[in-house]
Amino acid sequence: MLVRANYKDVKLEKPERAKAGLRWLISEKDGAPNFDMRMVEVEPGGQSHHHRHPWEHQVFVLKGTGIVFQKGFERRIQPGAVVFVPPGEEHCFRNTGSETMEFICIIPSRSKTEDAIKADTIPPSTNQQ
Amino acid sequence: MLVRANYKDVKLEKPERAKAGLRWLISEKDGAPNFDMRMVEVEPGGQSHHHRHPWEHQVFVLKGTGIVFQKGFERRIQPGAVVFVPPGEEHCFRNTGSETMEFICIIPSRSKTEDAIKADTIPPSTNQQ
Numbered sequence: 001m002l003v004r005a006n007y008k009d010v011k012l013e014k015p016e017r018a019k020a021g022l023r024w025l026i027s028e029k030d031g032a033p034n035f036d037m038r039m040v041e042v043e044p045g046g047q048s049h050h051h052r053h054p055w056e057h058q059v060f061v062l063k064g065t066g067i068v069f070q071k072g073f074e075r076r077i078q079p080g081a082v083v084f085v086p087p088g089e090e091h092c093f094r095n096t097g098s099e100t101m102e103f104i105c106i107i108p109s110r111s112k113t114e115d116a117i118k119a120d121t122i123p124p125s126t127n128q129q
Numbered sequence: 130m131l132v133r134a135n136y137k138d139v140k141l142e143k144p145e146r147a148k149a150g151l152r153w154l155i156s157e158k159d160g161a162p163n164f165d166m167r168m169v170e171v172e173p174g175g176q177s178h179h180h181r182h183p184w185e186h187q188v189f190v191l192k193g194t195g196i197v198f199q200k201g202f203e204r205r206i207q208p209g210a211v212v213f214v215p216p217g218e219e220h221c222f223r224n225t226g227s228e229t230m231e232f233i234c235i236i237p238s239r240s241k242t243e244d245a246i247k248a249d250t251i252p253p254s255t256n257q258q
Contacts, residue, residue: 001197001202001213001215001218001220003197003210003212004211005207005209005210006209007189007211008209025189025211026213031215032215033216034163034164034185035163035237037187037189037235056161056162056163058155058164058166060136060166068132070130073130075130075132076134077132080134080135080137081132081133081136082131082133082135082136082166083130083131083132084131084155084159084161087162089130104189106187108163112163
């Protein structure tokens, strides 16, 4: 059994100048056989670019406010919100608030998405446009 | 894309007189192909019984305080804690605080655990002993 007293104990991986980063809370390195739990943290004004990939996201919002959108669809999200992005669907998360937006994001294990994951750039991050 | 404004909008399934229940936030009913997100809510004094099963748990604690334990292992958990229970490991979650303990618990899709899941009684719940 693995217990992390607090997710903040896990290093935030964030490219320099990026406005979003993530912490790998549970992954294959920990022996997880099927899926990975990450914490995504998006600074005010930050967003992921519109992208799609052949695997799903399951998201639970912990802090901050923002929107999740795709062409023709836009919904406000705040703490307690739940988002399911099916495989292959375009999506984008944007922080529209004044504090860091934090959400749990579960994906299938990288070894299970193999070729697909090679093109992955999660969390792609750009400044707000 | 599925967006639930708040997880509390999902029905809490709790057997009468039980001290723990769960909400199925994302599951195969929503088209999730690989894993399910549930919110487990344990009342003060409640706990799951000691049990094991051939699938894993990935847990993120949102509210309340308690302990997770197995034979020879016991750790305090509170908001922000992350727990990984590997497949086959005995485990028990107990609420030792005065407010409802809430934690996200991810498991593989039931169709992927088929025979194994038939014996499942998640969330087994008894009064504190």
